[in-house]
Amino acid sequence: MKSVKLLAIAVILGGLALFIKGGYMQAKAHFAQFLVANAWQKTLEQGGEHKPWSWADTWPVARLFLHSEHKSSASLQHNDKGAKSLYVLAGAVGRTLAFGPGMLLSGAKPGEAGNTVIAGHRDTHFASLQYLKPGQVLSMQIPSGETIEYQVFDAGVYHESDAWLMEDTDRSILTLITCYPFDALFANTPYRYVVRASLRQTIEKS
Amino acid sequence: MFGIFQSLPTQTDAGMRSAGVTHNSLLTVVVMLIGLAAGDVNAREQEELQQGTLIMHAPDGSEVMSLPVSTKVRMQVSGLINRVWVEQTFRNGSEFWLDGRYLFPLPENAAVDGMELKIGERKIQGQVKTRGQAKADYEKARAEGKKASLVEQHRPNKFFSTRVANLAPGEAVQVSIHYQQTLSYDNGRFSLRFPMLVAPRYQSPSGEPETDLISAYGAGQQAETDNSGKQGGASPGTVDIQAVFHGAGALGQILSPHHWVTVSPGSEDSLEVTLLDALPNRDFVLEWQMADPGRPQAVSYMQSGMSHVPSDTSVAELEQNTEYGVVMLVPPVTGNHEFNQGRELVLVIDVSGSMGGESIRQARQALERALTTLSSADRFNILAFSDRVTSFSAASIPATKNNLHRAYRFVDSLEADGGTEMAPALLQALKVTEDKTGLRQVIFITDGAVGNERQLFELIRNHLGDSRLFTVGIGSAPNSFFMEKAARSGKGTFTYIGSEQQVAERMTELLDKIASPVMTNLQLRYADGTVPEYWPANLPDLYAGEPIMVSLRQQAGRSDELIVSGDTGALDARKQFWQTSIDLGRQVKSRVAGLDLLWAREQMAELRFNETGTNHPRVKEQITALALKYHLISPYTSLVAIDVTPDKPVDAESRLAEARLMRPAGWSGGASGQVMPKTATGSPGELLAGLILMLTGLSGYYLVSRKRMLKA
Numbered sequence: 001m002k003s004v005k006l007l008a009i010a011v012i013l014g015g016l017a018l019f020i021k022g023g024y025m026q027a028k029a030h031f032a033q034f035l036v037a038n039a040w041q042k043t044l045e046q047g048g049e050h051k052p053w054s055w056a057d058t059w060p061v062a063r064l065f066l067h068s069e070h071k072s073s074a075s076l077q078h079n080d081k082g083a084k085s086l087y088v089l090a091g092a093v094g095r096t097l098a099f100g101p102g103m104l105l106s107g108a109k110p111g112e113a114g115n116t117v118i119a120g121h122r123d124t125h126f127a128s129l130q131y132l133k134p135g136q137v138l139s140m141q142i143p144s145g146e147t148i149e150y151q152v153f154d155a156g157v158y159h160e161s162d163a164w165l166m167e168d169t170d171r172s173i174l175t176l177i178t179c180y181p182f183d184a185l186f187a188n189t190p191y192r193y194v195v196r197a198s199l200r201q202t203i204e205k206s
Numbered sequence: 207m208f209g210i211f212q213s214l215p216t217q218t219d220a221g222m223r224s225a226g227v228t229h230n231s232l233l234t235v236v237v238m239l240i241g242l243a244a245g246d247v248n249a250r251e252q253e254e255l256q257q258g259t260l261i262m263h264a265p266d267g268s269e270v271m272s273l274p275v276s277t278k279v280r281m282q283v284s285g286l287i288n289r290v291w292v293e294q295t296f297r298n299g300s301e302f303w304l305d306g307r308y309l310f311p312l313p314e315n316a317a318v319d320g321m322e323l324k325i326g327e328r329k330i331q332g333q334v335k336t337r338g339q340a341k342a343d344y345e346k347a348r349a350e351g352k353k354a355s356l357v358e359q360h361r362p363n364k365f366f367s368t369r370v371a372n373l374a375p376g377e378a379v380q381v382s383i384h385y386q387q388t389l390s391y392d393n394g395r396f397s398l399r400f401p402m403l404v405a406p407r408y409q410s411p412s413g414e415p416e417t418d419l420i421s422a423y424g425a426g427q428q429a430e431t432d433n434s435g436k437q438g439g440a441s442p443g444t445v446d447i448q449a450v451f452h453g454a455g456a457l458g459q460i461l462s463p464h465h466w467v468t469v470s471p472g473s474e475d476s477l478e479v480t481l482l483d484a485l486p487n488r489d490f491v492l493e494w495q496m497a498d499p500g501r502p503q504a505v506s507y508m509q510s511g512m513s514h515v516p517s518d519t520s521v522a523e524l525e526q527n528t529e530y531g532v533v534m535l536v537p538p539v540t541g542n543h544e545f546n547q548g549r550e551l552v553l554v555i556d557v558s559g560s561m562g563g564e565s566i567r568q569a570r571q572a573l574e575r576a577l578t579t580l581s582s583a584d585r586f587n588i589l590a591f592s593d594r595v596t597s598f599s600a601a602s603i604p605a606t607k608n609n610l611h612r613a614y615r616f617v618d619s620l621e622a623d624g625g626t627e628m629a630p631a632l633l634q635a636l637k638v639t640e641d642k643t644g645l646r647q648v649i650f651i652t653d654g655a656v657g658n659e660r661q662l663f664e665l666i667r668n669h670l671g672d673s674r675l676f677t678v679g680i681g682s683a684p685n686s687f688f689m690e691k692a693a694r695s696g697k698g699t700f701t702y703i704g705s706e707q708q709v710a711e712r713m714t715e716l717l718d719k720i721a722s723p724v725m726t727n728l729q730l731r732y733a734d735g736t737v738p739e740y741w742p743a744n745l746p747d748l749y750a751g752e753p754i755m756v757s758l759r760q761q762a763g764r765s766d767e768l769i770v771s772g773d774t775g776a777l778d779a780r781k782q783f784w785q786t787s788i789d790l791g792r793q794v795k796s797r798v799a800g801l802d803l804l805w806a807r808e809q810m811a812e813l814r815f816n817e818t819g820t821n822h823p824r825v826k827e828q829i830t831a832l833a834l835k836y837h838l839i840s841p842y843t844s845l846v847a848i849d850v851t852p853d854k855p856v857d858a859e860s861r862l863a864e865a866r867l868m869r870p871a872g873w874s875g876g877a878s879g880q881v882m883p884k885t886a887t888g889s890p891g892e893l894l895a896g897l898i899l900m901l902t903g904l905s906g907y908y909l910v911s912r913k914r915m916l917k918a
Contacts, residue, residue: 008906015899022892029887057559057592057625057655091655092883093681095562095622102883105655106685113822119883123890160882170337170842178885185891192882 025098029124032099036060036087043143049090058096061103062088062110063141064118066128084128088140092119101125101176104166110140111148111199115169119177122193126178129155132195138174150174150197160190172199256403260296260370260379262306270304272296274443275378279400279490281449282799284507285534286389286755288398289800290316293382295443298373306373308381310366311401318366318845319803319837320384320514325370326377332368332845334837336830340844368847384513386800391753394499394539400447400490447481447490452796456505458495464488476796499539502724502748504770504786506533508793509801510762514837521835527762530801531790533740533770535754537724549645549721550602551576551586552635552673556652556680558592558626565681566622568709569651572678573617575713576649579721580605588613591631592624628656629665636669646673647720648696654685660818662688666695674698674747676720678713682883694815697746722750725772725784730756732766733787741808748772757805764790806836 032052039052040060049059064086092102101120108114120126132138138150150173157180158165165175173196180193260272274294282289298304312318321332335343370379389398451457454477460469466482479492496503508531516522553576555569573588580586584605588598598616603609635648654677656662666675675696677689680703693700701716703709725748731737740758748754771785810829817825826842833840 005907005910008903008910010903011906012900012903015896015901015903017896018892018899019896022889022894022896025887025889026893051625055559055624091560093560093562093565093653093655094884095559097883097885098887104883106687112819119885121885121887123887126885158882163882166882168841177882184886185888185894187884187886187888187891189886192885194882 026124028098029100029121033087033125036089036100040087044141044145047143052099058089058091058099058102060087060100061090061143064088064101065139065141066132067137067139086120086125088118092117097121107166107175108168108172110142110174111146111172113170113172115167115173115175117166117175117177122179122182122184126176127182129176129178129193129195130182132176137200138197140174149200151200152195152197154194154196156194158192158194160192162192162194165194165196173197174199256311257401258292258294258308258310258381260306260308260381262298262300262304262370262373264300264304265302270300270306272299272306276444277402277446279445279447281398281400281447282452282796283389283398283449284452284509284796284799284801285505285532286391286396286753287507287532287800287804288387288389289513289798290385290387290400291382292385293380295378295380297378298375301375303375304373305369305371308368308370308379310381310383312366312385313387313399313401314390316385316387317839318383318385319839321366321368321845321847322382323368323370323847324380325373329850330847331850333848334834334839334843335846336834336843340846343846386803391751393751394495395493396495397491397493398449402445402489403487445481445490449479449492450796451477451479451494452507452799453505456497456503458497458499460492460494462490462492464491467492495539496536499536501538502536502774502784504533504535504788506531506768506788506790506793507796507799507801508790509796509799512802512836513798513800516835529760529762529764530805531758531760531793532801532804533730533756533758533768533788535725535728535748535756535770537748537750537753540750549584549647551580551584552589552602552646552648553577553586554589554591554631554635554648554650554652555620556592556626556628557590557596557620557622557624558655559623560626560653560655561622561680563622564706565653566620568680568703568706570617570620571706571709572651572680572703572713574614575710576717577605577610577613577617579717580610582606586613588616589631589635590620591627592622593627594624595631595634597634626655628652628662629658632662632665633669636666636671636673636675638671638673645723645726647676648673648698649676649678649716650689650692651678651680652684652689653681654679654688656685656688659688659691663691663695666692670696674720676701676716678703678716691815694744697744699746719749719752724748724750725774728754728770728772730758731769732764733769734766738768741805741812743812755804757801757808759802759805760790766790803836803838806832806838810838810840 035052039050040063042050043060051059066084066086087100089096089100089102090105092104096102097119098121101118103110104117104119107117110116120129122129132152132155134152134155136152138152140148140150142148165177176195176197178193179187179189180191181189182193258274258277260274262270262272264270273296275297276295278293280291292310294308294310296308308323318332319334323330366383366385368381370381373379387398389396450472451460453475454471455475457477460477460479462479465488468480468482470478470480472478481490508529510526510529512522512525512528512530516525553573555573557566557569561569577586582605585602586605586609587602590596590598598613599609632650635650636646638646673696675693676698677693677696678701679686679689682704684702686700686702690700699716699719701712703712728745728748730740730745738758738760740756742756745756746754768788768790769785770788771783773781774784775782810832813825813828813832829840830842832838833843839845
């Protein structure tokens with residue numbers, strides 16, 4: 001009887017550990033964005049790279065707005081209530097991605113000619129990628145304070161080896177990558193959901 | 207190489223059908239798909255296609271794989287360069303108008319730069335256009351009401367594919383392509399291969415009974431007269447192959463392991479190898495060695511004029527006075543690497559936070575692999591850096607058993623954490639120790655996540671000295687561009703490791719290579735002291751097992767001797783000056799060896815190497831101009847299929863099968879094996895599993911307690 005009880009306790013503790021681990025991932029994803037927000041504010045004010053916390057290996061490079069519906073550019077302001085905003089960090093490696101979507105360092109800088117690639121976790125920051133449809137507008141604030149607008153021209157599922165999606169392009173495009181399927185419970189999948197958008201215009205600092 | 211070979215294929219489904227409407231221009235732009243890799247080749251076809259094949263869509267939706275009725279191949283071999291022209295003819299053996307695709311499995315390291323299709327009277331030509339122009343052509347076709355679609359694809363170019371539309375019953379299509387290949391060299395042996403295998407079996411996608419192409423092969427004639435469309439044209443056909451070897455005087459015997467060939471002296475210093483009989487189902491392979499493989503040597507090849515004659519006559523005339531050449535430096539073949547003594551290896555590993563997880567595991571494995579190759583006469587050191595540098599030892603120490611043992615422990619203890627400050631680590635790695643002898647080799651293992659790239663290149667150039675920098679990229683999305691450039695600045699190479707499985711193989715390859723440098727400080731000049739226009743501008747070192755090709759251009763008729771020099775014995779401080787001279791004036795000038803294309807490609811590589819944020823527009827312009835002039839595919843130009851037939855009506859509607867699944871599951875990835883970043887955390891699953899476990903445990907606990915209470 002006692003052993004059954006011990007087993008039950010072990011199961012509870014195991015479950016708790018898993019729950020905490022999963023919760024920690026989610027919490028990290030949400031709360032890190034607040035710290036990053038401060039660093040981003042500093043970047044906008046002073047320029048340069050500002051780490052969100054002293055031991056960080058990354059820094060915010062842009063702020064991405066995923067607009068909930070088709071908006072005309074006039075209404076695209078940072079205080080747009082319908083827009084979900086995300087701070088984009090430098091580098092798209094596992095450690096960075098836990099805190100926010102990461103921009104591939106080998107890609108083009110936003111607004112420059114070339115392919116700007118941002119990867120994000122499907123179950124935290126980039127969960128809303130699935131609602132983006134061709135024609136929709138995304139915008140991104142860059143360190144200079146300017147806002148760049150992109151229009152989605154392609155959204156679909158690709159295999160992870162379709163690395164050509166990350167290759168440099170002639171014109172200025174934005175490639176958003178997340179894992180697919182969106183509602184899968186565990187991590188390993190060879191598929192990626194990729195949204196591609198092309199540059200529309202740059203709006204001066206307001 | 208960089209992505210020069212990417213293409214932007216332009217595809218319009220029914221360009222042909224629209225013919226005969228209004229305009230009679232010779233250039234009815236727009237048609238078809240030229241893909242250097244074919245997005246619509248599915249995985250099974252990839253495996254099964256082992257020679258040039260025409261895949262036609264039968265009216266019932268099934269597919270017919272048709273082998274060529276005749277194949278004609280001409281090769282020009284200059285050192286490691288093989289310029290190939292292939293012409294294959296296919297016949298539509300069915301009673302239907304058919305559409306299909308021509309697929310050619312390119313040998314390794316090959317790129318197509320020209321193609322022509324002849325379908326009855328129609329002639330379709332591959333032309334190099336800027337991407338903007340390609341797009342404009344497409345828009346124009348759309349505006350004229352043609353059904354068109356533009357496909358942008360970047361694919362590893364394993365296959366050449368082009369669409370063949372409206373093939374009349376009994377009609378033949380003649381496909382010719384030009385490709386240029388860098389030949390393989392292994393342990394002193396050169397080899398070339400032309401694909402002639404026949405796919406063993408092909409299951410048609412509609413679930414039809416299997417068409418056994420081998421038996422269709424045996425019953426060749428019968429198959430050809432069979433009008434069912436099922437096996438149309440699956441006959442062996444005739445094969446005619448001829449390979450011309452330039453500079454044959456320096457070559458040993460040429461062997462053909464699978465087929466009977468004749469070898470006869472050609473004009474001047476060349477040999478002609480002709481295929482006598484084409485045994486079915488065997489690739490055409492030739493193998494040869496240098497005549498005197500025991501010593502290092504420099505061989506040169508010359509060409510006058512361009513491979514693709516420019517349409518502009520004034521340019522063509524100018525080019526008459528230009529010669530293109532290649533100097534190949536061949537390392538000696540030695541059984542044991544006698545110079546492999548007392549080298550200094552500095553291993554630098556990135557342990558910043560971005561290397562966390564699988565990356566650091568791979569990096570540790572790579573380090574351990576490097577340590578195993580050290581012998582007791584070698585010296586080594588390990589530097590680990592994040593925002594500070596941790597070194598295994600203050601200076602390089604001998605690779606004794608004891609020291610290695612400590613090194614393994616050091617490597618095991620490395621964990622990824624902190625920021626990335628690459629400059630101090632680079633400085634320390636390149637810093638020369640006092641008791642310096644010979645060459646220092648620095649292996650730099652990182653994911654390249656740095657911001658201050660330009661500063662780092664400068665640092666490498668200024669402090670390199672006698673050291674050589676080899677970069678190893680780790681992780682799913684390393685900053686390859688930075689690392690390639692860094693390696694080039696450091697006179698080394700870049701190695702990419704995409705997964706844990708590749709660590710051993712790629713590292714062994716790199717370590718084997720750098721274990722035996724043959725010659726350093728290579729230089730090229732004319733006898734009068736002037737320096738020719740050559741690429742790469744920074745000549746790399748010569749290593750055992752890897753010849754170097756230097757591409758050069760000069761005014762026609764220049765008769766100076768070319769002097770090639772370098773230092774041998776770099777590792778053991780017994781440096782010796784080595785020099786040889788080549789009389790370019792007496793060289794035979796071949797017409798079509800493709801040396802100009804190599805020259806242009808190398809120049810593009812150099813331009814990309816020197817590209818910065820500020821000169822980008824200029825570099826783009828220069829690369830585009832080169833690509834258009836030399837007829838090459840580049841990041842800014844595409845090979846576009848253009849119908850150059852005068853328009854005339856087409857009476858029968860041809861059937862185009864549905865486009866099939868674009869992206870097969872389990873696609874084996876690009877040539878680089880690079881994959882997209884992993885972007886799932888599994889945290890929802892963990893939350894759910896955790897919750898279930900807790901509930902199970904709680905209810906178990908509750909049940910047990912209740913039982914006990916009841917008992918009491």
